[in-house]
Amino acid sequence: ETGVTQTPRHLVMGMTNKKSLKCEQHLGHNAMYWYKQSAKKPLELMFVYSLEERVENNSVPSRFSPECPNSSHLFLHLHTLQPEDSALYLCASSQDPLGGANVLTFGAGSRLTVL
Amino acid sequence: GQNIDQPTEMTATEGAIVQINCTYQTSGFNGLFWYQQHAGEAPTFLSYNVLDGLEEKGRFSSFLSRSKGYSYLLLKELQMKDSASYLCAALDSNYQLIWGAGTKLIIKP
Numbered sequence: 001e002t003g004v005t006q007t008p009r010h011l012v013m014g015m016t017n018k019k020s021l022k023c024e025q026h027l028g029h030n031a032m033y034w035y036k037q038s039a040k041k042p043l044e045l046m047f048v049y050s051l052e053e054r055v056e057n058n059s060v061p062s063r064f065s066p067e068c069p070n071s072s073h074l075f076l077h078l079h080t081l082q083p084e085d086s087a088l089y090l091c092a093s094s095q096d097p098l099g100g101a102n103v104l105t106f107g108a109g110s111r112l113t114v115l
Numbered sequence: 116g117q118n119i120d121q122p123t124e125m126t127a128t129e130g131a132i133v134q135i136n137c138t139y140q141t142s143g144f145n146g147l148f149w150y151q152q153h154a155g156e157a158p159t160f161l162s163y164n165v166l167d168g169l170e171e172k173g174r175f176s177s178f179l180s181r182s183k184g185y186s187y188l189l190l191k192e193l194q195m196k197d198s199a200s201y202l203c204a205a206l207d208s209n210y211q212l213i214w215g216a217g218t219k220l221i222i223k224p
Contacts, residue, residue, distance in 0.1 A: 004157070040123065042214035043202070090157070101146045101165065101206060106157040 002026050006091050006107035014115050015081060021110045023074040023091030029105070030096055032074040034066060037088040037109065049074060050096070081114045088112070117141045119215035121203050126221045127193055135188045135201050135218045143208020147186045149177055150202040152217070158202055161188070190220075198222045 004025045013019050025032060034046040048056035049068040063085075065077040074091055088109040094102035118140045127133040139147065146165035152158040164170060164179035164186060176189040190197055203215040 040216055042119065042216050043204075043212075045212070100210065101148075101163055102210075103148075103160045103163070104150075104158075104212075106150075106159070108155070108157045 004091055004093055004105050004107035006089075006110050008110055009108065010111045010113075012113045012115065013078065013081065015083075017081075018077070018079045020078065021076040021089055021091075021112075023076075023107055025072055025074075025091075025093040025105070027093055027105060029093035030071060031094045031102070032068060032071070033092040033094075033104070034074065034076050035090040035092060035106075037090055043090070046076075078112070081112075083114050086112055086114045117205075117207060117213045119203055119205060119213055121201075121215040121218045123216070124219045124221065126223060127190075129193055129195060129222055129224050131193050132189065132191050133193060133220065135190075135203075135220065137186045137188070137203035137215060139184050139186070139203070139205040139213065141205045141207040141213055144181060145206035145208065145210055147177075147179055147206070148202075148204045148212070149186075149188045150204065151199050152202060153199045161201075193222050195222050195224070 007022045031050045033048050036044040045058050046060045047066040052068045063080050067075040090109045091107040092104040094104050121137045148163050149161040150158040162177035169178045174191045179186045200217040200219045202217045204212045
């Protein structure tokens with residue numbers, strides 16, 4: 001596979017469930033990102049990892065927990081979510097997040113519905 | 116605060132030309148991106164402007180005026196496959212991307 005792959009594409013969970021979103025990039029990029037996309041709202045940056053180290057956490061609630069075991073894989077662990085967390089979660093990668101105009105390559109997203 | 120404004124939705128006719136505007140207010144400026152996102156798909160990179168002027172890539176062109184805090188994406192010879200959302204994003208002085216909410220472009224036959 002090429003590019004950025006996200007699984008699952010769709011997820012429905014109850015507020016007490018624990019689930020994880022997975023992202024894999026096959027581009028040899030050094031940085032990976034999680035974004036939240038809600039209808040008619042700007043993309044919200046959640047987390048940034050550079051060379052497997054978290055470099056940014058934009059005041060995201062602790063019910064979202066990221067994990068980056070290596071430069072090709074990124075997870076978003078979900079626990080006790082709220083209905084307002086229902087959204088499209090996009091993973092992206094770039095060559096380098098620190099400085100410069102980095103083009104992001106996005107995955108197709110995981111559509112999350114919290115009941 | 117930092118802000119990006121772009122129209123929520125636009126409609127155009129197949130074969131015509133459409134211009135999608137984007138105005139930005141950021142703390143410093145290091146360039147402006149346009150991405151295209153088809154429904155249910157990943158956003159994909161279209162263009163990056165950091166200097167004033169027009170850059171053309173086939174049917175798509177992007178314009179930037181730094182003094183006015185303004186950019187536009189120009190799509191010529193519209194095709195049905197151009198129906199998508201177009202996302203504008205500006206890089207601030209810390210190289211943080213500030214995103215607009217996107218413009219949904221509907222192409223009619």
